[in-house]
Amino acid sequence: MTVGYLFDLDKTLVTYEPEVPGIFRNACAEVGVEPTPEAVDTLAPSYVETFLEFEESPYVGAARAARDAGMDIDPESFADTYVDAEIEATHVPEGVGDLLASLDRVGVVTNGYGPVQRRKLAEKGLDAHIDALVCADDVEAFKPDDAPFDAITDAVPADDYVMVGDNVNYDIQPAAERGYRTVFVGDAADAEGLADHRVSNPSDLAKMPTLMRP
Ligand SMILES: [Mg+2]
Structure with a gap:
């Protein structure tokens, strides 16, 4: 799978x-x-x-x-x-580049503006580890709408998905509704019970392969 x-x-x-x-x-x-x-x-x-x-x-x-x-x-x-x-x-936390490099199918789905987000990923050296990027202006819609999620899953075909994000309303809830596993980044108590996993800081994402183990 x-x-x-x-x-x-x-x-x-x-x-x-x-x-x-x-x-x-x-x-x-x-x-x-x-x-x-x-x-x-x-x-x-x-x-x-x-x-x-x-x-x-x-x-x-x-x-x-x-x-x-x-x-x-x-x-x-x-x-x-x-x-x-x-x-x-813009800073890339320690370990994030290595984490992305270790994963086979990687998509980035962001409510940010395409030209700026693309430049950010390129200048910070993350673009080489990413298979597809969908920004709000690419689909003229914002998360939590279906359009950005449909576009990124079309671009990164897989049997199952894990969504990682820092916003409950835009990232976690819509992904959970689509049946994806979820990893919340942050300390907000409102992610309790909604996200499958939680890390406090983006730098903790380096532990994600461990978190994803069944
Ligand atoms: Mg965010």
């Missing part, structure tokens, strides 16, 4: 230091602009609002909203600077 291993990306296969607020501050420092509180407040909602249209980079949409909220920036070039800062902040 073949088993496909499906992974979320952000905060599952990679971690961030700093996280979003620090990445934004670093990008602002890079272009020499002071962030306004109004701009900070609009970032997340405008990113989501732009992404849901599937027409342009959500990073550009967020930067445009930040400009409209008083920051003296060019949205396109600020988005590039922000993405550079995000890649800079």
